[in-house]
Amino acid sequence: MITLEKITWDNWEECIRLRVKDEQDDFIASNMYSLAQSYVALLNDELPPMTYAICEDSKVIGFVMMYHDTAEESDYSEESYGICRFMIDRKFQGKGYGKKAFAKVLELIRTFPQGNAVSVYLSYHPKNEVAQKLYASFGFVETGDISDGEVVARLAL
Known part of the structure; x- marks a missing residue:
């Protein structure tokens, strides 16, 4: 079963060791960079980013990082x-696993953990x-x- 687990002392190093395929390296920042970014945001922003280890049972298989914007903060003038x-x-x-994990991510977002919203951007x-097809699905x-x-894509909530 796929779950989203908070980044903890027990799983942060596993998150850092995760790697995409060599041909995908240019498509995404490293998880170490993402966790460093998350730390800086935590110290400087009102709402911290939401970072999770994606787990299959107890095994860390992926990583996700999300955020919430108010209409004033958003580049798109909407929460x-x-x-x-x-x-x-x-x-x-x-x-x-990607499809199952992404469904869990959207399920979490739809609980509005940091406030209301009308859309999701990525x-x-x-x-x-591969990403384009996954997100379009x-x-x-x-x-x-x-x-x-x-490329920027939007999902109405």
């Missing part, structure tokens, strides 16, 4: 959640066809915007 990192370790890709490298629609060279 929203953002998924800025989502990855499944190379050893677990192609086995359906972005992905334009050559990352959940109803994400490309907005036509490009952010830091990545």
Whole structure:
């Protein structure tokens, strides 16, 4: 069973050791970078980012990092959640874990853990066809915007 577990002293090093396939390296920041970013945000922002280890039973197989924006903070002038990192370790890709884990991520977002929202935003490298297909299968629609060279997609909640 797929679960999202808070990053703890027991699993943070496992999260850092997770890797995507070599051909995917340009598509996502390292988990070490993401956890460092999360730490800085925790110390400086009103709401901390939401970082989770993606687990299959007790085994860490992936990582996700999300955030909440008010309408004033958002680039899109609406209360929203953002998924800025989502990855499944190379050893677990192609086995359906990504789809199950992403469903869990959206399930969590729909509980509005840091406040109300009308949408979810994410972005992905334009050559990352696997990510595009996964996100589209959940109803994400490309907005036509490009952010830091990545395609932006939106899901209405």
